Amino acid sequence: MARRQTRKKAEGWKAKRWYDVVTPEIFGKMSIGSTPADDPAKLVGRVMDTTLGELTNDLGKQNVKMHFKVNEVSGESAHTRFTGHELTRDYLRSLVKRRTSLVESNIVVTTKDGFKVHLKPMSLTIKRAGSSQIKAIRDIMNGILRERGNELNYEQFIHEVVLGKLASDIYKKAKIIYPLRRVEISKTKILAEP
Numbered sequence: 001m002a003r004r005q006t007r008k009k010a011e012g013w014k015a016k017r018w019y020d021v022v023t024p025e026i027f028g029k030m031s032i033g034s035t036p037a038d039d040p041a042k043l044v045g046r047v048m049d050t051t052l053g054e055l056t057n058d059l060g061k062q063n064v065k066m067h068f069k070v071n072e073v074s075g076e077s078a079h080t081r082f083t084g085h086e087l088t089r090d091y092l093r094s095l096v097k098r099r100t101s102l103v104e105s106n107i108v109v110t111t112k113d114g115f116k117v118h119l120k121p122m123s124l125t126i127k128r129a130g131s132s133q134i135k136a137i138r139d140i141m142n143g144i145l146r147e148r149g150n151e152l153n154y155e156q157f158i159h160e161v162v163l164g165k166l167a168s169d170i171y172k173k174a175k176i177i178y179p180l181r182r183v184e185i186s187k188t189k190i191l192a193e194p
Contacts, residue, residue, distance in 0.1 A: 114194030
């Protein structure tokens with residue numbers, strides 16, 4: 001009885017083919033790995049993760065996890081779309097220190113071409129900030145993200161978020177309110193496409 005089950009499993013595995021998983025055009029159509037499937041239709045909807053460090057060959061960006069979802073299979077390639085990014089937990093834990101303030105926000109931004117993106121920006125102060133300073137920093141973070149979302153199309157906006165340009169812009173404006181140690185956009189998620 002046990003022998004027959006192993007034979008079926010082996011036959012099932014032999015029936016599968018390997019497909020190369022490719023990032024979308026905004027990330028250079030790079031291969032991020034391969035995945036097996038016996039039917040190409042079963043690949044659609046599968047989520048693949050990689051780090052920004054692997055995409056850019058920059059070891060300093062290994063703390064950024066990128067999420068891609070397979071939306072189309074052609075030939076031996078499974079094409080994906082970007083669904084979001086997040087910072088790794090160990091990196092987030094290393095940022096938070098005692099006697100400092102963590103200013104977080106949740107905001108949904110609509111880009112110029114109609115994509116809805118959920119963002120979680122965060123700012124870390126050098127010392128503990130007062131409630132009015134925290135509110136002012138949060139308003140600056142939300143204002144810059146909304147403004148840039150209205151000005152940029154989806155691809156430009158995602159590039160600025162993932163590569164840290166928006167975090168840098170927030171840092172430059174918000175450090176006037178209170179001394180900041182770090183600004184990050186800890187998470188994004190694509191909510192809707194036009």
